[in-house]
């Protein structure tokens with residue numbers, strides 16, 4: 261399945277190739293590849309260089325994976341359990357340097373996830389972010405305490421075959437990717 265962006269203007273090839281599949285191959289992800297993926301997160305920009313992103317990584321078959329999987333809504337459970345890696349994307353709510361509330365922590369986490377998603381492509385891997393899950397359940401399962409909040413889950417792995425999905429998911433997997441035009445989000449003309 262190739263769902264490369266149908267971009268109107270030239271852009272970098274990682275952004276062209278990234279998309280969010282629901283079918284993953286039954287193939288483990290190498291530790292070195294994960295290290296590169298989190299290195300891209302590590303070098304993300306963040307307010308005051310606060311680096312509030314925190315990640316919990318589950319590998320298919322281990323306890324962390326099973327607990328992350330358990331927090332997913334049924335829709336996501338139907339496909340995400342085939343992904344070899346599930347990542348719980350979290351953030352620290354206060355700055356480490358001065359203890360002040362970090363109002364950009366979620367924004368910074370989002371950038372880190374965006375960056376690791378592109379590095380995943382660079383490593384030949386695909387990611388699929390989800391907010392269809394119970395974040396409070398996740399926080400209690402992992403005893404994250406008051407300081408760390410959970411924002412989203414990412415399924416990660418090698419791209420699978422759309423034919424391995426149920427009919428409904430196969431339709432979604434093979435459907436055309438659509439975007440609004442730049443004129444719809446650029447609030448001024450240039």
Ligand SMILES: Cc1cc2nc3c(=O)[nH]c(=O)nc-3n(C[C@H](O)[C@H](O)[C@H](O)COP(=O)(O)O)c2cc1C
Pocket residue numbers: 278279280281336388389390391392393412437
């Ligand atoms: C914050 C966020 C939450 C999402 N939640 C879900 C989800 O719960 N389930 C799902 O199947 N896809 C989820 N998605 C995937 C989006 O539907 C997908 O990114 C969007 O349709 C664009 O498709 P593309 O990533 O293939 O370009 C989520 C994506 C983001 C960024």
